[in-house]
Amino acid sequence: MTSHDKTRKVTMKDVARQARVALGTVSRIVNGNATVTPELRKHVETVIDQLGYRPNPTARTLRTNRTNAIGIIVTDLRQPIAARLAAAASEVVRGRGFAPIVGDFLGDTRSEETLLRFMAERGVDGLLLTISSDEDPVLLEMIEGLDIPIVLWERDAAGRFPSVRSDHRLGARLAAASLIGLRRRVLLVAGHEQTWVGREQVAGVQEGLADQAALAVEHTGRFSPDRLAVALVGPDRPDAVIANIHDIPAIMVTIARSGLSCPADISVISIGDDPFLEIASPAISAIRLRPDLVGVMAAQALIARLDHKKARPAPTSELVIYGAAECAGDQMGAACPPAAPRYGPGGCAAHRQRPLPEARRWTQSRLLRAVKAYFRDGLLPETVLCRAGPRETDDRLPAIVAAIKGVDTDIARQAIFDRLEAMRERTPRGRTRWQTSSVKMLLERAERLGLLSIPR
Numbered sequence: 001m002t003s004h005d006k007t008r009k010v011t012m013k014d015v016a017r018q019a020r021v022a023l024g025t026v027s028r029i030v031n032g033n034a035t036v037t038p039e040l041r042k043h044v045e046t047v048i049d050q051l052g053y054r055p056n057p058t059a060r061t062l063r064t065n066r067t068n069a070i071g072i073i074v075t076d077l078r079q080p081i082a083a084r085l086a087a088a089a090s091e092v093v094r095g096r097g098f099a100p101i102v103g104d105f106l107g108d109t110r111s112e113e114t115l116l117r118f119m120a121e122r123g124v125d126g127l128l129l130t131i132s133s134d135e136d137p138v139l140l141e142m143i144e145g146l147d148i149p150i151v152l153w154e155r156d157a158a159g160r161f162p163s164v165r166s167d168h169r170l171g172a173r174l175a176a177a178s179l180i181g182l183r184r185r186v187l188l189v190a191g192h193e194q195t196w197v198g199r200e201q202v203a204g205v206q207e208g209l210a211d212q213a214a215l216a217v218e219h220t221g222r223f224s225p226d227r228l229a230v231a232l233v234g235p236d237r238p239d240a241v242i243a244n245i246h247d248i249p250a251i252m253v254t255i256a257r258s259g260l261s262c263p264a265d266i267s268v269i270s271i272g273d274d275p276f277l278e279i280a281s282p283a284i285s286a287i288r289l290r291p292d293l294v295g296v297m298a299a300q301a302l303i304a305r306l307d308h309k310k311a312r313p314a315p316t317s318e319l320v321i322y323g324a325a326e327c328a329g330d331q332m333g334a335a336c337p338p339a340a341p342r343y344g345p346g347g348c349a350a351h352r353q354r355p356l357p358e359a360r361r362w363t364q365s366r367l368l369r370a371v372k373a374y375f376r377d378g379l380l381p382e383t384v385l386c387r388a389g390p391r392e393t394d395d396r397l398p399a400i401v402a403a404i405k406g407v408d409t410d411i412a413r414q415a416i417f418d419r420l421e422a423m424r425e426r427t428p429r430g431r432t433r434w435q436t437s438s439v440k441m442l443l444e445r446a447e448r449l450g451l452l453s454i455p456r
Helices: 003-007 012-019 024-030 039-050 058-062 081-096 107-120 137-145 168-177 196-209 225-232 245-257 275-279 290-307 364-377 397-407 414-422 438-450
Strands: 069-075 099-104 128-129 150-153 163-166 186-192 216-221 240-244 267-271 286-287 320-323 350-353
Touching: 012 024, 012 039, 024 039, 039 128, 058 275, 069 081, 081 290, 099 107, 107 137, 128 290, 150 290, 163 168, 163 290, 168 186, 168 240, 168 267, 168 286, 168 320, 186 196, 186 267, 196 216, 196 240, 216 225, 225 245, 240 245, 245 267, 397 414, 397 438, 414 438
Parallel strands: 069 099, 069 128, 128 150, 150 163, 163 320, 186 216, 186 240, 240 267, 267 286
Antiparallel strands: 320 350
């Protein structure tokens, strides 16, 4: 290049000429189009680096009406679950050529509103959101007024926005069921009060305890270690605590300062896992969730909405991650068996269509059309269109039975089915009355699945 060429700004045409490819090929590579072969992409990117080409973001925005930026908002990035959600989603959007803009609002509603408006003013192409309340009509109307494609995670706005959520009810139920017969007073520090997480965790623990232990409930944001310290020296102190992982450190410190021993005096179960739980002394039981899977699927759903934005409106949908909760250990001395059904690599997502009006019952053809539409929008994997092979029924019941047996290896089958009836669990055939033969079958199946080891 001449000295004049070196002072001139490098253009996309210069890259195409130097790389000996079409201008459209360079454009597709610069814009993150996935239709270019890896070898050609690498060759063109090498030329881009050699020439020092830098795309003009302003021109691109005017041309495409996109900023190639996606906003990612969580409650508190210091929380392990929120950090993993944001990290997993960021990796997905970066891989599709978008720049993630990540923020949190620390549970403050004014900061939340400011952050939402900031994202809108920056012209982000879409938003992945955890909101402070999915019951606040003013907040939901404000979000709708942003006129930005949105996917919620770990929130349920009654169908107003697409959402991806964990099965928190199952996780909380498993945690509570492991305490039956061993503890009498349970304190649950549930998720935020006006959110899907908080509601489902309360319901799950109530189902798991089945009125066989007293339950007190506090919520993140209102929970106070000082109040816990007072309760721990009172006559009706809790002898078990179930809490989300971000509250576990404060709970353990409060227990230690109260002079109580864990697990001799009080059991602690974390909803959410982290390496620090294993190195704690003693190790803390945990219900393992899959925030990484939630983050990935939420990001994929949002990108699918952006890709089809001009073609057709994306449907309002809900994705609930099932089989994404398992018990990772037990402070009562027995190993708590894995409770996650074996749905294959990465867990399983089950799609839940909101119920149709009474006059529009589902038919086979209507269901097939709906599934194909959700597949086109990227909300369901292609495998749902394949013919299902022979497989056993849901693994949830064997997992629950294995959890009960794992806590008390000497428990009789009669006691297990009494426990299942108290939990209002239905039999594999959907009946309400249990028989010891059904429990025997589930125990044998749990053993085949590797959830339980039955002495011979």
